Amino acid sequence: SGCGKSTVAKTILRLDEPTEGKAYFEGRDIFAMNKKELRSLRREIQVIFQDPYSSLNPRMTVGDIVAEPWEIHRGESPKGQQRQKVQDLLHLVGLNPDHINRFPHQFSGGQRQRIGVARALALNPKVIICDEPVSALDVSVQAQVINLLESLQDELNLAYVFIAHDLSIVRHISDRVAVMYLGRIVEIGTEEEIYDKPTHPYTQALLAAVPVPNPDQAGTSRVILEGDVPSPADPPSGCTFRTRCWKVQDICAQEVPELIDRFGHGHPSRCFFADTKISESVGAPIIAEPE
Structure with missing residues (x-):
């Protein structure tokens, strides 16, 4: 919103x-x-x-x-x-x-x-x-x-x-989905690419927040974002998502990532580290562990 x-x-x-x-x-x-x-x-x-x-x-x-x-x-x-x-x-x-x-x-x-x-x-x-x-x-x-x-x-x-x-x-x-964050499209892909293989950390966090109706999957660990959405009137330098991102590195504050196809599959992502998995991230995300 x-x-x-x-x-x-x-x-x-x-x-x-x-x-x-x-x-x-x-x-x-x-x-x-x-x-x-x-x-x-x-x-x-x-x-x-x-x-x-x-x-x-x-x-x-x-x-x-x-x-x-x-x-x-x-x-x-x-x-x-x-x-x-x-x-x-x-x-x-x-x-x-x-x-x-x-x-x-x-x-x-x-x-x-x-x-x-x-x-x-x-x-x-x-x-x-x-x-x-x-x-x-x-x-x-x-x-x-x-x-x-x-x-x-x-x-x-x-x-x-x-x-x-x-x-x-x-x-x-x-058929195709574009995900927006703070005034910018951060990822574009087919329905299958976005929902099954999201590459931008914001998209990954969005999908992790969706309730899972299958009781067999109850208690699955979820990514929980820290902080609040920055003001659109005063957005962060570089990547606007970096203040809440677990993949953040120095370059994220210095340059604005372009929305480009980083894998050659027609699936553009506005993230320098779109190919980095959560487990490989420099800054580990907050995880809600199953009780």
Whole structure:
């Protein structure tokens, strides 16, 4: 939490202007786009917001909410068939098309999030940024919405930028995973690489904190980090994770490690000692021993 996940999403959409760096969409530099190009980009990249309550206008009907993108991008509006198209979208996300004239307060949290999904689909985007779309929902409803997103991805050939802090949900829905710490991506890999062969010490500590439901594995030793997350306004020099890292050495305070593939397998890691195992570390981590 607070590592910059949502800021990355806003920057991709140019809702926040970057202080440095570049981002590309289909070979085009997002930050160099003029207004016309940016308008086109926002048709192709849509958002599903975290809070299904505050992201829907309570004074608008469901039909008006889902159709609102067409008011902005009039060239995409289905001529003479707008109501039918809205009903088709409601049906697509698992809602009753006859509820088109209802208001948001007449729906549950999960249903409201489905309305947000329908709105995001209205312009036939190529990419949808999902900013913690299920974190405000009950666990059972979370599973329903995740399954909906997966089925829509297969049916409509969508790409997702899925932002979340729930490691189990990330593993379930993701093909590739990026781990962030204090404003920087520290590791990128496939779902299998990140969860089965993590190389950055922060990723290793995150996964070690996940409860193990298998009683046969109860009491397994775990890595426990020392200290608190530094202030983003005054981050440590060099590697921002070094103040909590058991692999830390002098170079970690002197240089910022690059996010590079250190093993030649397409699995970049921002750590000078990504190949060092916990047992080989210079500074031993705190271990929670089984009782």
